Amino acid sequence: MKISVASGKGGTGKTTFAVNFSLFLNNIKKNKIVLVDLDVEEPDCHIFLRAINSNRKKCFREIPKVNEKCNLCGKCAEICEFNAIAVANTEVIIFPDLCHSCYACIELCPQEAFNIENIEMGEIHWGIITSNNFYFVEGKLKIGEVMAVPMIKQTKNFSIEKFGENSYFIFDSPPGTSCPVIEATKDSDFVVLVTESTPFGLYDLKLAVETMQKLRKKFGVVINKAGIGNQEVYHYCKDEKIPILGEIPYSRGIAELYSQGRDIISIPFIKESFRKIEEKIINLV
Ligand code: SF4
Ligand code: SF4
Numbered sequence: 001m002k003i004s005v006a007s008g009k010g011g012t013g014k015t016t017f018a019v020n021f022s023l024f025l026n027n028i029k030k031n032k033i034v035l036v037d038l039d040v041e042e043p044d045c046h047i048f049l050r051a052i053n054s055n056r057k058k059c060f061r062e063i064p065k066v067n068e069k070c071n072l073c074g075k076c077a078e079i080c081e082f083n084a085i086a087v088a089n090t091e092v093i094i095f096p097d098l099c100h101s102c103y104a105c106i107e108l109c110p111q112e113a114f115n116i117e118n119i120e121m122g123e124i125h126w127g128i129i130t131s132n133n134f135y136f137v138e139g140k141l142k143i144g145e146v147m148a149v150p151m152i153k154q155t156k157n158f159s160i161e162k163f164g165e166n167s168y169f170i171f172d173s174p175p176g177t178s179c180p181v182i183e184a185t186k187d188s189d190f191v192v193l194v195t196e197s198t199p200f201g202l203y204d205l206k207l208a209v210e211t212m213q214k215l216r217k218k219f220g221v222v223i224n225k226a227g228i229g230n231q232e233v234y235h236y237c238k239d240e241k242i243p244i245l246g247e248i249p250y251s252r253g254i255a256e257l258y259s260q261g262r263d264i265i266s267i268p269f270i271k272e273s274f275r276k277i278e279e280k281i282i283n284l285v
Contacts, residue, residue: 008204013224053125070113198229
């Protein structure tokens with residue numbers, strides 16, 4: 001089972017939900033629970049887990065490097081849809097920050113004038129947290145590295161290869177609706193969209209819903225800080241027949257635990273809320 005936790009914008013409580021839902025599942029499931037932080041530009045699950053992952057693996061992405069066979073014909077610059085190549089009078093210039101490693105230039109160069117160069121883009125960290133059944137994986141981009149998608153892809157593939165298909169994966173996705181979110185959610189059995197019942201929350205939820213509909217994903221909504229804002233998110237979900245999986249109420253107790261970086265599953269109504277959310281997900285998958 002693979003569940004992605006996403007949100008149309010940052011600050012909705014997506015990571016809080018992903019971390020606490022994983023801890024909750026760890027208490028009730030026999031499966032291995034694997035929480036994977038795919039918010040590779042700013043991973044922060046480790047803060048809530050107090051995780052120190054001693055296992056580390058460097059990650060690389062491949063970019064083309066021109067060799068002496070090049071006759072400066074200019075075809076590669078025409079082909080590259082990301083404008084990552086410029087052909088000048090005396091040389092071909094590659095812009096690694098723009099290169100999506102699609103290999104089009106390498107495949108289509110008439111002179112076979114490209115080699116492949118590996119550049120380091122970040123690291124995967126992993127380890128066991130709290131019990132022998134709870135595993136945590138984190139993808140982290142190097143400072144200055146801009147290509148999140150290949151880092152997300154490698155972190156996800158690594159997790160699945162390492163911990164096996166029978167594990168219960170929770171992918172904490174990057175916020176937003178662009179390519180990194182699509183990469184983080186596209187292979188999941190179900191996507192949980194975390195939102196708030198405010199006008200901003202609704203606006204971003206609509207964008208996230210459109211993205212999930214285009215990807216033909218099964219998804220449902222968790223409303224965080226329920227009780228603040230208005231009823232618009234509820235009306236929208238009802239009109240669009242989008243299942244509301246559950247709510248995490250706005251409460252002083254939660255805010256205090258959150259500010260101390262502690263988990264919230266010890267609160268009885270949270271445990272009950274997560275139990276219902278899990279039940280609904282199982283029925284919808
Ligand atoms: S397509 Fe090949 S030969 Fe032509 S400019 Fe690019 S690298 Fe050089
Ligand atoms: S690999 Fe793709 S993105 Fe990168 S330079 Fe070549 S054509 Fe452009």
